[in-house]
Amino acid sequence: MARKHRIPLPALAVASLVLVTLALVLVFFVAPNDADQGFSQRIFYFHVSIAFTSYLCFGAGAWKALRHLWKRDPAADLESYVAVHQGVIFGSLVLLTGSIWAKISWGHWWLWSENQLVLFLVLFLFYAAYFMLRFSVDPGPQRANLSAVYALFGVVLVPVSFMAIRLAQHFIHPVVFTRHGAAFGGWILATYLVAQFAVILLAYTLYRVELAGKLLDLRIRALRLA
Amino acid sequence: MSTAEKYVTAAYCVVFGLVLLYVVIIALKMQRLERDVEALEEKRPSDG
Amino acid sequence: MSYLSDVRALARKDLLLELRARDTLPAMLLFVVAVFVVFHFSLPEGSSDVAASGLLWVAIVFTALLALGRAFVPEREQRVLDALVLSPADRSAIWLAKSIATFAFLAAAEVVALPLFALFFHGLSGQAIAGVALADVGICAVGTFVGATAVATRARELLLPLLFLPLAIPLIIGGVGASVVADPGRYLGFLALYDLLFGLLCWAAFEYVVVE
Numbered sequence: 008m009a010r011k012h013r014i015p016l017p018a019l020a021v022a023s024l025v026l027v028t029l030a031l032v033l034v035f036f037v038a039p040n041d042a043d044q045g046f047s048q049r050i051f052y053f054h055v056s057i058a059f060t061s062y063l064c065f066g067a068g069a070w071k072a073l074r075h076l077w078k079r080d081p082a083a084d085l086e087s088y089v090a091v092h093q094g095v096i097f098g099s100l101v102l103l104t105g106s107i108w109a110k111i112s113w114g115h116w117w118l119w120s121e122n123q124l125v126l127f128l129v130l131f132l133f134y135a136a137y138f139m140l141r142f143s144v145d146p147g148p149q150r151a152n153l154s155a156v157y158a159l160f161g162v163v164l165v166p167v168s169f170m171a172i173r174l175a176q177h178f179i180h181p182v183v184f185t186r187h188g189a190a191f192g193g194w195i196l197a198t199y200l201v202a203q204f205a206v207i208l209l210a211y212t213l214y215r216v217e218l219a220g221k222l223l224d225l226r227i228r229a230l231r232l233a
Numbered sequence: 234m235s236t237a238e239k240y241v242t243a244a245y246c247v248v249f250g251l252v253l254l255y256v257v258i259i260a261l262k263m264q265r266l267e268r269d270v271e272a273l274e275e276k277r278p279s280d281g
Numbered sequence: 282m283s284y285l286s287d288v289r290a291l292a293r294k295d296l297l298l299e300l301r302a303r304d305t306l307p308a309m310l311l312f313v314v315a316v317f318v319v320f321h322f323s324l325p326e327g328s329s330d331v332a333a334s335g336l337l338w339v340a341i342v343f344t345a346l347l348a349l350g351r352a353f354v355p356e357r358e359q360r361v362l363d364a365l366v367l368s369p370a371d372r373s374a375i376w377l378a379k380s381i382a383t384f385a386f387l388a389a390a391e392v393v394a395l396p397l398f399a400l401f402f403h404g405l406s407g408q409a410i411a412g413v414a415l416a417d418v419g420i421c422a423v424g425t426f427v428g429a430t431a432v433a434t435r436a437r438e439l440l441l442p443l444l445f446l447p448l449a450i451p452l453i454i455g456g457v458g459a460s461v462v463a464d465p466g467r468y469l470g471f472l473a474l475y476d477l478l479f480g481l482l483c484w485a486a487f488e489y490v491v492v493e
Contacts, residue, residue: 020260024253031249035242046238076489133447140444143434152489153430157444163482164448167475171451174471178331178461212256219263226270233277 010082016219019212023205030198030205038198047111052199054104056206057097058123062165064094064210065134069162072155084151087158088141089218093210095134101127119179122172129168133161287370291378296385298355305351306386309344313394316340317401333402334409334460338453340394341387341413342420342446348386349424350441352379353432362432366491376425376487384421391417405460408469412459415472416452419479423448426483429490451475 034052071087074080105124110116119125137157144150299305320336356362365375391413399405424445431441452475458468 016260016263017257020253020257024257027249027253031246035245046241129447129450136440136443136447139436139440140430140434143436143440145435149433152492153433156486156489157430159486160448160479160482163478164451167451167478170471170474171454174458174468175454178458209253209256212260216256216259216263219267223263223266223270226274230270230273230277 010086012215016212016215019208019215023209023212026201026205026208030202033194033198033201038194047108050104050108050111052202053206054101054108055199056203057104058101058127059203060206060210061094061097061101061127061130063207064090064097064214065130065158065161065165067214068094068158072158075151075155076159084154085221086218087155089214089221091134091137091158091161092217093214095131095138096213097206097210098127098131098134102131120176122169122176125172126165126169129172130161130165133164137161284371284374287374288378288381291365291370291375292381292385295352295379295382299382299386305348306389309347309386309390310393312347313340313344313390314397316343317394317397321401330403331461333398335457337398337402337405337460338416338456340398341391341416341456342449342453344390344394345383345387345417345420345424346442346445348383348390349428349445350438352383352425352428357432362491372488372491373484375491376429376483379429380421380425380483383425384417387417387421408465409460411469412456412465412472415459415469415476416456418476419452419472420449422476422480422483426487426490429487433490448479 030052034049038049038052040046040048068087068090071080071083071090075083075087102124105121105127106116109118109121109124117124137154140157141150141154144153317340320333320340324332324336353362356365362375366372395405395410395413427444427448428441431437431444434440452472455468455472455475459465459472462468
Protein backbone atom coordinates (compact mmCIF):
# COMPACT_ATOMS: atom_id res chain seq x y z
CA MET A 8 0.00 0.00 0.00
CA ALA A 9 3.02 2.31 -0.05
CA ARG A 10 3.99 4.50 -2.91
CA LYS A 11 7.68 4.57 -3.78
CA HIS A 12 8.74 8.20 -3.41
CA ARG A 13 11.72 9.38 -5.42
CA ILE A 14 13.28 11.86 -3.01
CA PRO A 15 14.71 10.23 0.14
CA LEU A 16 13.47 11.58 3.43
CA PRO A 17 16.76 12.69 5.03
CA ALA A 18 17.59 14.72 1.91
CA LEU A 19 14.23 16.48 2.20
CA ALA A 20 14.79 17.21 5.87
CA VAL A 21 18.23 18.70 5.30
CA ALA A 22 16.98 20.76 2.38
CA SER A 23 14.17 22.08 4.60
CA LEU A 24 16.67 22.98 7.31
CA VAL A 25 18.83 24.91 4.86
CA LEU A 26 15.97 26.72 3.17
CA VAL A 27 14.13 27.70 6.34
CA THR A 28 17.37 29.00 7.82
CA LEU A 29 17.90 31.07 4.69
CA ALA A 30 14.33 32.35 4.94
CA LEU A 31 14.84 33.33 8.58
CA VAL A 32 18.02 35.21 7.73
CA LEU A 33 16.29 37.06 4.92
CA VAL A 34 13.19 37.86 6.95
CA PHE A 35 15.00 39.21 9.98
CA PHE A 36 18.19 40.70 8.63
CA VAL A 37 17.82 41.50 4.95
CA ALA A 38 14.26 42.56 4.21
CA PRO A 39 13.60 46.27 4.74
CA ASN A 40 11.36 47.54 7.54
CA ASP A 41 7.74 48.18 6.64
CA ALA A 42 6.95 51.89 6.54
CA ASP A 43 3.71 51.63 8.53
CA GLN A 44 4.07 48.77 10.90
CA GLY A 45 7.78 48.43 11.39
CA PHE A 46 9.19 45.26 12.73
CA SER A 47 5.95 43.40 13.47
CA GLN A 48 5.11 43.23 9.78
CA ARG A 49 7.91 40.69 9.37
CA ILE A 50 5.74 38.01 10.87
CA PHE A 51 3.68 38.32 7.70
CA TYR A 52 6.29 36.61 5.58
CA PHE A 53 5.65 33.46 7.57
CA HIS A 54 1.96 34.07 8.27
CA VAL A 55 1.11 34.36 4.57
CA SER A 56 3.44 31.49 3.59
CA ILE A 57 1.91 29.23 6.21
CA ALA A 58 -1.63 30.16 5.14
CA PHE A 59 -0.93 29.40 1.50
CA THR A 60 0.78 26.15 2.46
CA SER A 61 -2.24 25.19 4.52
CA TYR A 62 -4.51 25.69 1.52
CA LEU A 63 -2.10 23.59 -0.54
CA CYS A 64 -2.28 20.79 2.02
CA PHE A 65 -6.08 20.80 2.02
CA GLY A 66 -5.99 20.84 -1.77
CA ALA A 67 -3.58 17.92 -1.81
CA GLY A 68 -5.83 16.08 0.63
CA ALA A 69 -8.80 16.66 -1.65
CA TRP A 70 -6.81 15.53 -4.69
CA LYS A 71 -5.80 12.31 -2.96
CA ALA A 72 -9.41 11.88 -1.88
CA LEU A 73 -10.51 12.17 -5.48
CA ARG A 74 -7.93 9.58 -6.51
CA HIS A 75 -9.29 7.26 -3.86
CA LEU A 76 -12.91 7.62 -4.93
CA TRP A 77 -12.34 7.72 -8.65
CA LYS A 78 -9.25 5.64 -9.39
CA ARG A 79 -9.45 3.37 -6.34
CA ASP A 80 -5.81 4.15 -5.62
CA PRO A 81 -4.96 2.00 -2.56
CA ALA A 82 -2.38 4.39 -1.14
CA ALA A 83 -4.54 7.49 -1.57
CA ASP A 84 -6.68 7.22 1.58
CA LEU A 85 -3.76 7.36 4.00
CA GLU A 86 -2.04 10.05 1.95
CA SER A 87 -5.22 12.14 1.96
CA TYR A 88 -5.47 11.78 5.73
CA VAL A 89 -1.87 12.83 6.32
CA ALA A 90 -2.21 15.79 3.94
CA VAL A 91 -5.32 17.00 5.78
CA HIS A 92 -3.48 16.53 9.07
CA GLN A 93 -0.63 18.74 7.87
CA GLY A 94 -3.19 21.26 6.66
CA VAL A 95 -4.71 21.44 10.12
CA ILE A 96 -1.30 21.78 11.78
CA PHE A 97 -0.34 24.65 9.51
CA GLY A 98 -3.83 26.10 9.79
CA SER A 99 -3.43 26.21 13.57
CA LEU A 100 -0.12 28.02 13.02
CA VAL A 101 -1.98 30.56 10.86
CA LEU A 102 -4.33 31.24 13.75
CA LEU A 103 -1.38 31.47 16.15
CA THR A 104 0.80 33.76 14.03
CA GLY A 105 -2.21 35.84 13.02
CA SER A 106 -3.18 36.27 16.64
CA ILE A 107 0.35 37.36 17.57
CA TRP A 108 0.38 39.86 14.70
CA ALA A 109 -3.03 41.20 15.74
CA LYS A 110 -1.81 41.70 19.30
CA ILE A 111 1.35 43.48 18.18
CA SER A 112 -0.35 45.64 15.56
CA TRP A 113 -3.76 46.35 17.03
CA GLY A 114 -3.57 45.38 20.66
CA HIS A 115 -6.15 42.59 20.47
CA TRP A 116 -5.48 38.86 20.46
CA TRP A 117 -8.37 38.30 18.07
CA LEU A 118 -9.88 40.42 15.29
CA TRP A 119 -13.18 39.47 13.68
CA SER A 120 -12.36 42.00 10.97
CA GLU A 121 -9.43 39.94 9.70
CA ASN A 122 -10.96 37.80 6.95
CA GLN A 123 -8.05 35.40 6.81
CA LEU A 124 -8.24 34.66 10.54
CA VAL A 125 -12.00 34.10 10.50
CA LEU A 126 -11.74 31.86 7.45
CA PHE A 127 -9.11 29.71 9.11
CA LEU A 128 -11.24 29.48 12.22
CA VAL A 129 -14.12 28.09 10.15
CA LEU A 130 -11.77 25.73 8.29
CA PHE A 131 -10.26 24.60 11.57
CA LEU A 132 -13.74 23.70 12.82
CA PHE A 133 -14.49 21.87 9.61
CA TYR A 134 -11.30 19.83 9.49
CA ALA A 135 -11.31 19.13 13.21
CA ALA A 136 -14.66 17.45 12.54
CA TYR A 137 -12.85 15.46 9.81
CA PHE A 138 -10.79 13.77 12.50
CA MET A 139 -13.79 13.18 14.70
CA LEU A 140 -15.51 11.56 11.74
CA ARG A 141 -12.52 9.42 10.88
CA PHE A 142 -11.99 8.17 14.40
CA SER A 143 -15.65 7.37 14.78
CA VAL A 144 -15.59 4.74 12.02
CA ASP A 145 -13.69 1.46 12.07
CA PRO A 146 -10.85 1.19 9.56
CA GLY A 147 -12.04 -0.06 6.23
CA PRO A 148 -13.44 1.00 2.86
CA GLN A 149 -16.34 2.93 4.35
CA ARG A 150 -14.08 5.05 6.54
CA ALA A 151 -11.93 5.81 3.49
CA ASN A 152 -14.99 6.77 1.44
CA LEU A 153 -16.51 9.00 4.11
CA SER A 154 -13.18 10.73 4.76
CA ALA A 155 -12.59 11.27 1.06
CA VAL A 156 -16.02 12.78 0.48
CA TYR A 157 -15.62 15.06 3.49
CA ALA A 158 -12.18 16.22 2.30
CA LEU A 159 -13.76 17.15 -1.05
CA PHE A 160 -16.48 19.13 0.72
CA GLY A 161 -13.75 21.01 2.56
CA VAL A 162 -12.09 22.17 -0.58
CA VAL A 163 -15.38 23.53 -1.93
CA LEU A 164 -16.04 25.17 1.42
CA VAL A 165 -12.82 27.23 1.24
CA PRO A 166 -13.85 29.67 -1.52
CA VAL A 167 -17.50 29.66 -0.42
CA SER A 168 -16.58 30.55 3.16
CA PHE A 169 -14.19 33.21 1.96
CA MET A 170 -16.96 34.82 -0.08
CA ALA A 171 -19.36 34.58 2.83
CA ILE A 172 -16.95 36.11 5.33
CA ARG A 173 -16.26 39.01 2.97
CA LEU A 174 -20.01 39.55 2.66
CA ALA A 175 -20.42 39.35 6.43
CA GLN A 176 -17.98 42.18 7.03
CA HIS A 177 -20.51 44.56 5.51
CA PHE A 178 -23.00 44.13 8.29
CA ILE A 179 -20.72 43.11 11.14
CA HIS A 180 -17.85 45.55 10.90
CA PRO A 181 -18.49 48.90 9.29
CA VAL A 182 -15.05 49.93 10.46
CA VAL A 183 -12.41 47.80 8.84
CA PHE A 184 -8.82 47.89 9.95
CA THR A 185 -6.97 48.63 6.80
CA ARG A 186 -3.64 47.09 6.30
CA HIS A 187 -1.20 48.37 3.75
CA GLY A 188 -0.04 45.71 1.38
CA ALA A 189 3.71 45.69 1.14
CA ALA A 190 4.90 47.40 -2.00
CA PHE A 191 6.24 44.33 -3.67
CA GLY A 192 9.68 45.11 -4.89
CA GLY A 193 13.15 43.76 -4.79
CA TRP A 194 14.08 42.24 -1.47
CA ILE A 195 10.52 42.06 -0.16
CA LEU A 196 9.40 39.85 -3.01
CA ALA A 197 12.54 37.74 -2.88
CA THR A 198 12.21 37.23 0.87
CA TYR A 199 8.57 36.28 0.52
CA LEU A 200 9.28 33.77 -2.22
CA VAL A 201 12.07 32.13 -0.24
CA ALA A 202 9.90 31.98 2.89
CA GLN A 203 6.98 30.55 0.91
CA PHE A 204 9.05 27.87 -0.77
CA ALA A 205 10.73 27.03 2.53
CA VAL A 206 7.40 26.52 4.30
CA ILE A 207 6.03 24.42 1.43
CA LEU A 208 9.15 22.25 1.54
CA LEU A 209 8.86 21.94 5.30
CA ALA A 210 5.23 20.90 4.99
CA TYR A 211 6.09 18.29 2.38
CA THR A 212 8.89 16.96 4.58
CA LEU A 213 6.58 16.67 7.56
CA TYR A 214 3.98 15.01 5.34
CA ARG A 215 6.51 12.41 4.17
CA VAL A 216 7.72 11.83 7.72
CA GLU A 217 4.23 11.24 9.07
CA LEU A 218 3.27 9.06 6.10
CA ALA A 219 6.40 6.95 6.49
CA GLY A 220 5.72 6.58 10.20
CA LYS A 221 2.14 5.46 9.65
CA LEU A 222 3.04 3.00 6.91
CA LEU A 223 5.80 1.57 9.06
CA ASP A 224 3.34 1.16 11.89
CA LEU A 225 0.99 -0.76 9.58
CA ARG A 226 3.75 -3.04 8.32
CA ILE A 227 5.00 -3.82 11.81
CA ARG A 228 1.45 -4.61 12.88
CA ALA A 229 1.04 -6.92 9.90
CA LEU A 230 4.30 -8.65 10.74
CA ARG A 231 3.19 -9.16 14.31
CA LEU A 232 -0.06 -10.76 13.23
CA ALA A 233 1.52 -12.96 10.56
CA MET B 234 16.95 46.57 15.47
CA SER B 235 16.03 47.31 19.06
CA THR B 236 16.79 44.88 21.90
CA ALA B 237 13.22 43.58 21.98
CA GLU B 238 13.32 42.91 18.27
CA LYS B 239 16.63 41.10 18.63
CA TYR B 240 15.08 38.81 21.24
CA VAL B 241 12.07 38.07 18.98
CA THR B 242 14.42 37.27 16.11
CA ALA B 243 16.57 35.07 18.29
CA ALA B 244 13.51 33.26 19.62
CA TYR B 245 12.23 32.56 16.09
CA CYS B 246 15.62 31.31 14.94
CA VAL B 247 16.15 29.07 17.95
CA VAL B 248 12.67 27.52 17.77
CA PHE B 249 12.82 26.90 14.05
CA GLY B 250 16.36 25.58 14.29
CA LEU B 251 15.44 23.07 16.98
CA VAL B 252 12.31 21.93 15.15
CA LEU B 253 14.19 21.37 11.94
CA LEU B 254 17.02 19.56 13.67
CA TYR B 255 14.39 17.28 15.18
CA VAL B 256 12.90 16.68 11.72
CA VAL B 257 16.32 15.69 10.34
CA ILE B 258 16.86 13.26 13.22
CA ILE B 259 13.40 11.73 12.74
CA ALA B 260 13.99 11.40 9.00
CA LEU B 261 17.24 9.51 9.56
CA LYS B 262 15.62 7.26 12.15
CA MET B 263 12.70 6.58 9.80
CA GLN B 264 15.07 5.51 7.04
CA ARG B 265 16.85 3.10 9.37
CA LEU B 266 13.53 1.67 10.63
CA GLU B 267 12.32 1.13 7.09
CA ARG B 268 15.45 -0.85 6.27
CA ASP B 269 14.97 -2.96 9.41
CA VAL B 270 11.33 -3.70 8.64
CA GLU B 271 12.18 -4.65 5.07
CA ALA B 272 14.77 -7.09 6.38
CA LEU B 273 12.21 -8.54 8.79
CA GLU B 274 9.64 -8.91 6.04
CA GLU B 275 12.09 -10.81 3.88
CA LYS B 276 12.93 -13.16 6.73
CA ARG B 277 9.35 -13.94 7.68
CA PRO B 278 8.13 -16.05 4.72
CA SER B 279 11.06 -18.45 5.19
CA ASP B 280 9.93 -19.09 8.78
CA GLY B 281 6.61 -20.26 7.38
CA MET C 282 -38.63 9.19 -15.73
CA SER C 283 -38.07 6.45 -13.23
CA TYR C 284 -35.56 8.52 -11.23
CA LEU C 285 -38.15 11.13 -10.34
CA SER C 286 -40.74 8.52 -9.47
CA ASP C 287 -38.19 6.88 -7.14
CA VAL C 288 -37.62 10.23 -5.48
CA ARG C 289 -41.30 10.84 -5.17
CA ALA C 290 -41.95 7.40 -3.69
CA LEU C 291 -39.20 7.80 -1.10
CA ALA C 292 -40.24 11.32 -0.15
CA ARG C 293 -43.83 10.20 0.17
CA LYS C 294 -42.72 7.43 2.52
CA ASP C 295 -41.01 9.90 4.85
CA LEU C 296 -43.92 12.32 4.81
CA LEU C 297 -46.42 9.53 5.48
CA LEU C 298 -44.31 8.20 8.34
CA GLU C 299 -44.28 11.62 9.92
CA LEU C 300 -47.98 12.13 9.32
CA ARG C 301 -48.70 8.93 11.20
CA ALA C 302 -46.13 9.24 13.96
CA ARG C 303 -46.51 12.99 14.44
CA ASP C 304 -43.42 13.29 16.60
CA THR C 305 -40.81 15.34 14.73
CA LEU C 306 -42.88 18.30 13.61
CA PRO C 307 -44.59 19.04 16.94
CA ALA C 308 -41.20 18.78 18.64
CA MET C 309 -39.74 21.27 16.19
CA LEU C 310 -42.59 23.71 16.76
CA LEU C 311 -42.33 23.53 20.52
CA PHE C 312 -38.58 23.89 20.28
CA VAL C 313 -38.83 27.00 18.15
CA VAL C 314 -41.28 28.68 20.51
CA ALA C 315 -39.10 27.82 23.50
CA VAL C 316 -36.05 29.22 21.72
CA PHE C 317 -37.86 32.49 21.00
CA VAL C 318 -38.72 32.84 24.66
CA VAL C 319 -35.09 32.20 25.54
CA PHE C 320 -34.07 34.88 23.02
CA HIS C 321 -36.32 37.40 24.69
CA PHE C 322 -34.55 36.87 27.96
CA SER C 323 -31.12 36.71 26.30
CA LEU C 324 -31.43 40.06 24.57
CA PRO C 325 -30.71 42.88 26.98
CA GLU C 326 -32.83 46.03 27.02
CA GLY C 327 -32.12 48.30 24.08
CA SER C 328 -30.93 45.55 21.77
CA SER C 329 -31.55 46.44 18.17
CA ASP C 330 -33.95 44.71 15.84
CA VAL C 331 -30.92 43.52 13.97
CA ALA C 332 -29.82 41.42 16.93
CA ALA C 333 -33.18 39.66 16.99
CA SER C 334 -32.93 39.00 13.23
CA GLY C 335 -29.59 37.37 13.79
CA LEU C 336 -30.98 35.17 16.51
CA LEU C 337 -33.77 34.04 14.20
CA TRP C 338 -31.14 32.28 12.16
CA VAL C 339 -29.77 30.55 15.19
CA ALA C 340 -33.29 29.28 15.84
CA ILE C 341 -33.69 28.06 12.26
CA VAL C 342 -30.39 26.21 12.18
CA PHE C 343 -30.92 24.44 15.50
CA THR C 344 -34.51 23.54 14.70
CA ALA C 345 -33.25 22.07 11.45
CA LEU C 346 -30.65 20.09 13.41
CA LEU C 347 -33.47 18.65 15.46
CA ALA C 348 -35.19 17.36 12.33
CA LEU C 349 -31.94 16.18 10.74
CA GLY C 350 -30.99 14.18 13.80
CA ARG C 351 -34.15 12.19 13.38
CA ALA C 352 -34.01 11.96 9.61
CA PHE C 353 -32.14 8.71 9.22
CA VAL C 354 -33.21 7.01 12.42
CA PRO C 355 -35.91 4.81 10.82
CA GLU C 356 -33.52 3.78 8.06
CA ARG C 357 -30.85 2.84 10.51
CA GLU C 358 -32.99 1.06 13.04
CA GLN C 359 -34.86 -1.06 10.58
CA ARG C 360 -31.96 -1.54 8.20
CA VAL C 361 -34.02 0.10 5.53
CA LEU C 362 -30.95 1.89 4.20
CA ASP C 363 -29.33 -1.40 3.22
CA ALA C 364 -32.49 -2.40 1.39
CA LEU C 365 -32.68 0.93 -0.38
CA VAL C 366 -29.08 0.64 -1.48
CA LEU C 367 -29.71 -2.84 -2.82
CA SER C 368 -32.69 -1.64 -4.82
CA PRO C 369 -32.16 -0.57 -8.43
CA ALA C 370 -32.85 3.06 -7.50
CA ASP C 371 -30.03 5.54 -8.01
CA ARG C 372 -28.46 6.19 -4.59
CA SER C 373 -28.62 9.93 -5.03
CA ALA C 374 -32.41 9.57 -5.19
CA ILE C 375 -32.31 8.58 -1.52
CA TRP C 376 -30.56 11.84 -0.70
CA LEU C 377 -32.85 13.95 -2.85
CA ALA C 378 -36.01 12.41 -1.42
CA LYS C 379 -34.81 12.80 2.16
CA SER C 380 -33.82 16.44 1.51
CA ILE C 381 -37.23 17.19 0.06
CA ALA C 382 -38.98 15.61 3.02
CA THR C 383 -36.78 17.51 5.50
CA PHE C 384 -37.44 20.72 3.60
CA ALA C 385 -41.15 20.07 3.93
CA PHE C 386 -40.82 19.65 7.71
CA LEU C 387 -38.66 22.74 8.06
CA ALA C 388 -41.00 24.81 5.91
CA ALA C 389 -43.99 23.60 7.90
CA ALA C 390 -42.27 24.60 11.12
CA GLU C 391 -41.36 28.00 9.70
CA VAL C 392 -44.93 28.67 8.59
CA VAL C 393 -45.69 28.81 12.30
CA ALA C 394 -42.34 30.13 13.53
CA LEU C 395 -41.95 33.15 11.28
CA PRO C 396 -45.31 34.80 12.09
CA LEU C 397 -44.57 34.02 15.73
CA PHE C 398 -41.24 35.77 15.41
CA ALA C 399 -43.02 38.76 13.89
CA LEU C 400 -45.35 38.75 16.86
CA PHE C 401 -42.64 38.48 19.52
CA PHE C 402 -39.96 40.67 17.99
CA HIS C 403 -40.49 42.50 14.73
CA GLY C 404 -41.92 41.96 11.27
CA LEU C 405 -39.98 40.18 8.59
CA SER C 406 -39.49 41.75 5.20
CA GLY C 407 -39.94 39.94 1.90
CA GLN C 408 -36.21 39.80 1.44
CA ALA C 409 -35.79 38.09 4.80
CA ILE C 410 -38.32 35.44 3.84
CA ALA C 411 -36.62 34.93 0.49
CA GLY C 412 -33.39 34.47 2.41
CA VAL C 413 -35.03 31.91 4.65
CA ALA C 414 -36.37 29.97 1.68
CA LEU C 415 -33.02 29.89 -0.12
CA ALA C 416 -31.10 29.02 3.00
CA ASP C 417 -33.56 26.22 3.82
CA VAL C 418 -32.64 24.55 0.53
CA GLY C 419 -28.97 24.60 1.46
CA ILE C 420 -29.65 23.50 5.03
CA CYS C 421 -31.69 20.51 3.91
CA ALA C 422 -29.35 19.50 1.09
CA VAL C 423 -26.17 19.62 3.13
CA GLY C 424 -27.84 18.56 6.38
CA THR C 425 -29.31 15.41 4.86
CA PHE C 426 -25.97 14.49 3.36
CA VAL C 427 -24.13 15.04 6.59
CA GLY C 428 -26.87 13.22 8.50
CA ALA C 429 -26.34 10.12 6.39
CA THR C 430 -22.60 10.38 7.04
CA ALA C 431 -23.11 10.72 10.78
CA VAL C 432 -25.41 7.70 10.89
CA ALA C 433 -22.64 5.54 9.43
CA THR C 434 -20.37 6.25 12.41
CA ARG C 435 -20.24 5.13 16.01
CA ALA C 436 -20.78 8.63 17.39
CA ARG C 437 -23.90 9.27 15.31
CA GLU C 438 -26.03 12.06 16.79
CA LEU C 439 -22.98 13.52 18.50
CA LEU C 440 -21.23 14.03 15.21
CA LEU C 441 -24.11 15.62 13.30
CA PRO C 442 -23.83 19.20 14.69
CA LEU C 443 -20.03 19.08 14.41
CA LEU C 444 -20.20 18.14 10.75
CA PHE C 445 -23.14 20.39 9.94
CA LEU C 446 -22.35 23.72 11.60
CA PRO C 447 -19.13 24.69 9.76
CA LEU C 448 -20.95 24.01 6.49
CA ALA C 449 -23.94 26.02 7.68
CA ILE C 450 -21.93 29.14 8.54
CA PRO C 451 -22.02 30.56 4.99
CA LEU C 452 -25.80 29.98 4.95
CA ILE C 453 -26.25 31.88 8.19
CA ILE C 454 -24.13 34.73 6.87
CA GLY C 455 -26.16 34.85 3.67
CA GLY C 456 -29.44 34.68 5.53
CA VAL C 457 -28.62 37.32 8.12
CA GLY C 458 -27.25 39.57 5.39
CA ALA C 459 -30.39 39.19 3.33
CA SER C 460 -32.48 40.05 6.39
CA VAL C 461 -30.72 43.17 7.62
CA VAL C 462 -29.01 44.83 4.69
CA ALA C 463 -30.82 47.40 2.55
CA ASP C 464 -29.75 45.86 -0.73
CA PRO C 465 -29.98 42.08 -0.28
CA GLY C 466 -29.24 41.07 -3.87
CA ARG C 467 -25.67 39.97 -3.21
CA TYR C 468 -26.66 37.85 -0.25
CA LEU C 469 -29.56 36.17 -1.99
CA GLY C 470 -27.31 35.54 -4.99
CA PHE C 471 -24.69 34.04 -2.70
CA LEU C 472 -27.28 31.75 -1.10
CA ALA C 473 -28.38 30.58 -4.53
CA LEU C 474 -24.74 29.90 -5.46
CA TYR C 475 -24.22 27.90 -2.27
CA ASP C 476 -27.36 25.86 -2.95
CA LEU C 477 -26.22 25.11 -6.49
CA LEU C 478 -22.62 24.21 -5.62
CA PHE C 479 -23.31 22.11 -2.59
CA GLY C 480 -26.47 20.63 -4.04
CA LEU C 481 -24.48 19.30 -6.97
CA LEU C 482 -21.72 18.07 -4.71
CA CYS C 483 -24.13 16.23 -2.40
CA TRP C 484 -25.98 14.71 -5.33
CA ALA C 485 -22.78 13.44 -6.91
CA ALA C 486 -21.12 12.21 -3.72
CA PHE C 487 -24.02 10.57 -1.87
CA GLU C 488 -23.30 7.26 -3.52
CA TYR C 489 -20.02 6.98 -1.62
CA VAL C 490 -21.62 7.64 1.74
CA VAL C 491 -24.00 4.70 1.70
CA VAL C 492 -22.00 2.16 -0.25
CA GLU C 493 -18.96 0.26 1.01
